Amino acid sequence: MASSLERGGNPPAGGAHRLERDVFQQLIETAPDALVVIDRLGRIVLVNAQTERLFGYDRQDLLGQSIEILVPSRFRAQHSLHRAGYFKTPRARAMGSGLELWGLKSDGTEFPVEISLAPLETEDGVLISSAIRDVSERKRAEAEVRLASDRLLSAVESIQDMLALYDAEHRVVLCNSAFRSLFARGVDGAIVGRTFEEILDGSLRAGLFELGGESVEAFRKRCLRYHTNPVGVLELKTTDGRALRLTNRRTLEGGIVSTIWDITEDVRKEEELQKARALAEAASSAKSEFLSSMSHELRTPLNSILGFAQLLQRDKKSPLTERQLERLEHVLKGGEHLLRLIDDILDLSRIEAGRVTTSIERVRVAEVLAEVKTTLAPMASRAGITLVVAAVPEQASEVMADRTRFAQILINYGSNAIKYGRPGGTAALEVHVRDGNTVRVSVRDDGIGIPLEHQSRIFEPFQRAGQETGPIEGTGIGLTITKRLAELMGGSVGFESVPDEGSEFWIDLPRPVEVPESDAPSATPSSGAPSPLATEGPSYRVVYIEDNPSNIAFMRELMADFDRVELVTVPTAEVGIEVVRDTQPHVVIMDINLPGMSGYEATKKLREWPETKHIPVIALSAAAMVGDRSRVADAGFYRYLTKPVRVSELMETLEALFESNRPA
Ligand code: ADP
Numbered sequence: 046m047a048s049s050l051e052r053g054g055n056p057p058a059g060g061a062h063r064l065e066r067d068v069f070q071q072l073i074e075t076a077p078d079a080l081v082v083i084d085r086l087g088r089i090v091l092v093n094a095q096t097e098r099l100f101g102y103d104r105q106d107l108l109g110q111s112i113e114i115l116v117p118s119r120f121r122a123q124h125s126l127h128r129a130g131y132f133k134t135p136r137a138r139a140m141g142s143g144l145e146l147w148g149l150k151s152d153g154t155e156f157p158v159e160i161s162l163a164p165l166e167t168e169d170g171v172l173i174s175s176a177i178r179d180v181s182e183r184k185r186a187e188a189e190v191r192l193a194s195d196r197l198l199s200a201v202e203s204i205q206d207m208l209a210l211y212d213a214e215h216r217v218v219l220c221n222s223a224f225r226s227l228f229a230r231g232v233d234g235a236i237v238g239r240t241f242e243e244i245l246d247g248s249l250r251a252g253l254f255e256l257g258g259e260s261v262e263a264f265r266k267r268c269l270r271y272h273t274n275p276v277g278v279l280e281l282k283t284t285d286g287r288a289l290r291l292t293n294r295r296t297l298e299g300g301i302v303s304t305i306w307d308i309t310e311d312v313r314k315e316e317e318l319q320k321a322r323a324l325a326e327a328a329s330s331a332k333s334e335f336l337s338s339m340s341h342e343l344r345t346p347l348n349s350i351l352g353f354a355q356l357l358q359r360d361k362k363s364p365l366t367e368r369q370l371e372r373l374e375h376v377l378k379g380g381e382h383l384l385r386l387i388d389d390i391l392d393l394s395r396i397e398a399g400r401v402t403t404s405i406e407r408v409r410v411a412e413v414l415a416e417v418k419t420t421l422a423p424m425a426s427r428a429g430i431t432l433v434v435a436a437v438p439e440q441a442s443e444v445m446a447d448r449t450r451f452a453q454i455l456i457n458y459g460s461n462a463i464k465y466g467r468p469g470g471t472a473a474l475e476v477h478v479r480d481g482n483t484v485r486v487s488v489r490d491d492g493i494g495i496p497l498e499h500q501s502r503i504f505e506p507f508q509r510a511g512q513e514t515g516p517i518e519g520t521g522i523g524l525t526i527t528k529r530l531a532e533l534m535g536g537s538v539g540f541e542s543v544p545d546e547g548s549e550f551w552i553d554l555p556r557p558v559e560v561p562e563s564d565a566p567s568a569t570p571s572s573g574a575p576s577p578l579a580t581e582g583p584s585y586r587v588v589y590i591e592d593n594p595s596n597i598a599f600m601r602e603l604m605a606d607f608d609r610v611e612l613v614t615v616p617t618a619e620v621g622i623e624v625v626r627d628t629q630p631h632v633v634i635m636d637i638n639l640p641g642m643s644g645y646e647a648t649k650k651l652r653e654w655p656e657t658k659h660i661p662v663i664a665l666s667a668a669a670m671v672g673d674r675s676r677v678a679d680a681g682f683y684r685y686l687t688k689p690v691r692v693s694e695l696m697e698t699l700e701a702l703f704e705s706n707r708p709a
Pocket residue numbers: 461462465466490492493494495503508509510511512518519520521522523524525547548
């Protein structure tokens with residue numbers, strides 16, 4: 046028992062050695078690193094399985110060979126020197142010494158290695174054991190990381206704007222040289238690691254910023270607040286006149302990416318643009334002012350000419366002779382032509398200045414055609430031309446247009462068809478469905494046509510297509526206005542013309558998206574009722590507020606024809622509104638351009654006062670500018686008439702008013 050115990054407790058010495066050897070053998074064989082042991086002469090005395098795998102040799106081929114077999118040839122000479130040196134003072138050296146070492150495989154390929162060395166004392170003298178590790182994978186990974194970071198750095202560097210990345214403690218992690226040389230110019234030494242606050246203070250000390258009256262403390266606070274709580278952008282000025290725009294964005298790690306743009310150029314351009322815009326606006330408003338006052342200046346004397354000429358024409362008390370009436374006709378025609386010219390030039394310049402607005406709505410084509418026909422009928426009958434309005438096809442019953450401008454275009458085409466038509470001829474207004482979405486309204490005549498050589502420029506301003514010296518009056522602007530207006534409404538124009546045979550001018554307009562069932566055309570209003578201004582019955586009081594003596598004289602004479610109208614004239618708005626309040630007239634006729642209070646203001650006052658707010662005010666103004674028209678609605682006029690007064694228009698307006706407001 047004792048001996049067996051002894052045996053069990055203390056195995057024989059020879060067995061213990063074997064066990065140790067086995068364990069060591071296996072440790073060596075299973076080690077993850079290649080283990081190579083050499084003697085003083087550099088001969089390999091031991092290798093493990095990993096050495097065979099790593100270098101691609103059988104261990105038989107290695108044992109006894111010089112260790113340099115595993116070293117690339119260019120390092121061999123150096124390697125053997127090192128080895129000799131090492132044997133003189135052998136000491137352990139760990140891996141990761143920072144040396145760039147290379148191994149050589151049996152197939153000639155090289156690979157990066159890390160090596161640890163240790164001297165082994167043996168009975169046969171000192172041996173050296175080396176553990177060799179293949180670090181190709183790690184090197185590749187490191188190279189990739191380095192490449193990615195180099196790319197990032199060079200991208201950041203190549204940005205012309207200033208860029209800095211801060212960590213969660215507001216310390217710079219990365220920045221480019223644009224940032225360094227401007228924004229961080231007050232910082233000495235490295236920028237990376239500095240806080241935003243340090244950089245800001247450095248820049249403040251270096252006098253980088255133009256504070257523009259703000260205290261340093263307030264400026265600092267504003268910048269620091271923006272840095273930690275970036276909302277919107279932070280705009281800063283430098284003392285050398287630059288404008289900087291700073292934008293901070295939070296990163297996922299809680300840091301901040303700060304981009305600073307030099308927007309000096311943009312700011313300068315924007316300022317220049319604003320100046321240019323202001324100049325252009327001033328010039329354009331000067332032009333419209335000029336046009337407005339020119340129109341006023343020209344229309345005021347025209348007003349007298351046309352007004353008194355019409356009075357002479359209608360004078361029943363001392364009628365003119367045939368000869369005189371004939372001459373007067375010329376005065377009127379000349380005056381009307383001048384008026385049209387002024388109106389056309391004004392209209393065109395307003396369109397060109399972009400001051401014409403259109404209000405596009407569903408418009409019933411038949412209604413507009415009826416209106417146009419009524420307007421053109423007197424002119425057509427004077428010229429001996431038959432005006433025909435063709436039936437409107439069901440699918441073309443409505444278009445999208447500005448009703449007034451649409452009518453203006455057709456009146457323009459129509460009056461050309463009459464002007465350039467021949468007595469006994471026809472002018473026809475026709476409507477066609479073009480494609481599913483477009484309606485074409487055309488005016489066809491069998492008149493003189495347009496010479497071929499003039500056809501290409503017919504829509505250009507002041508082109509009269511050979512009519513410059515002819516007897517037919519015109520300005521050459523009508524078609525230009527027509528084209529621009531059509532385009533403003535989203536439509537287009539065109540024409541076909543055969544010299545000596547006739548012309549057809551058209552406008553194409555879009556149809557409304559879905560066309561409802563067409564209604565019956567509206568009935569034309571009957572005008573058979575006797576005029577309420579007939580000589581019998583109660584009288585109507587009219588207050589006329591006007592400062593121009595010849596306009597007052599004109600209105601007096603006009604009203605003198607009507608025994609039932611009592612006309613009160615007042616030269617200023619201030620007095621005029623008092624008179625209106627006191628005398629309670631049936632109608633007020635208001636000039637707009639008055640000394641002191643304007644016609645607009647006066648009318649507004651009348652609309653406000655309870656005693657006068659029911660009294661209709663007819664505005665009479667020489668200014669036919671768009672701006673004026675847009676104020677009409679505000680002022681609350683009953684009707685807005687432009688001078689020179691069209692007598693029939695004024696009379697119709699008055700008659701309609703008196704009709705609805707018969708005195709007791
Ligand atoms: P205006 O009639 O005032 O001269 P427009 O711009 O309306 O100016 O027309 C330009 C020119 O086109 C006219 O002068 C005329 O020569 C020619 N024109 C226009 N419409 C017709 C037409 N229906 N028939 C023949 N010529 C026309």
